[in-house]
Amino acid sequence: MSCIETKSLSKSYGVINAVDDIDLSVNNGKIFGFLGPNGAGKTTTIKLLTTLIPPTAGTMKILGIDAIRSPLEVRKKIGVVLQQPSYEPTLSVEKSLEKYGMMWNVERKLRQDRVEELLLSFDLAELRNIKNDELSIGQRRRVQVAREFMHDMNLLFLDEPTVGLDPSARRGLLDFIKDKAKDGLTVFFTTHLLNEAEYICNxxxxxxxxxxxxxxSPEELKNKFGREKTIKIHLDTIRKDLSDLLIGIKDYELDFNSGTNITIRSNDSEEVLLKILQILTANNIVIEDLSAIPTSLEEIFLSVVNKSNASSN
Ligand SMILES: Nc1ncnc2c1ncn2[C@@H]1O[C@H](COP(=O)(O)OP(=O)(O)O)[C@@H](O)[C@H]1O
Ligand SMILES: [Mg+2]
Incomplete structure (x- = not known):
């Protein structure tokens, strides 16, 4: 079943189309990554989908409910962690979780169990009696994300949840989200970090x-946009005559930093490599090192965004 379904969803602020004609379809039990640079419209989309702001145009169904007609019904069934910090300064970590559970009417025993479980999962046990005010930004963020798991929900929205976390807390949170998705939770997750999306998103x-x-899927994005590969060949001698030998071959560059380096960057990198190897062999030129650099989602992302910027200008 489809968990999020939008048609031509749009939100404008004056002349700015913060969200511009978006069709989305997210299936149950998936982690859906929403990836874009700053100002792309990620937060605005989350605010629309969680009924915090009304769209300028378009329709949306959240968990099968018409979210424009019945926003309150939607809000009862979803969780959301917004981008801006939200905490009560004088409340301790433990009490913050506890209070959140009370707000959601989680019964006492279950509430206590969940507090203990989340204190452990989010590495907050040692901070349980510390007031939010006295926490670091990263610790506060962990509390803000953790408390959302005090209640049951079918769908969770997370707006850049890992910003401000150190690498180990970041990994911990991503693994925690992965586990919850395995248990059936659908997650809508925004980030501007490719490696995060690659790590947890379907x-x-x-x-x-x-x-x-x-x-x-991250794999398909790589297949579609990531055909271009980079291959580096290093010769330990300087061969200024190489550009003459390689005449007629495209998609390569030469530099002479400590020896001779040939960099092939091409959609047909294997073929270019073959031709270059033939020429090197025919001329008895010895290769010292050869390496292929796989295209990361990061590069794909940047090239897709740059192309879209170029075509809209
Ligand atoms: N309340 C608002 N009033 C005016 N412009 C806004 C408002 N909220 C967002 N915007 C604009 O909409 C665009 C998208 O913003 P946002 O959704 O916050 O992007 P992201 O979360 O991807 O960084 C930006 O150009 C931003 O300046
Ligand atoms: Mg944002």
Missing amino acids: EVAIINKGKIIAVD
């Missing part, structure tokens, strides 16, 4: 200037 939408410019 599907990724790339958004730029309010528009979705690609949707696919």
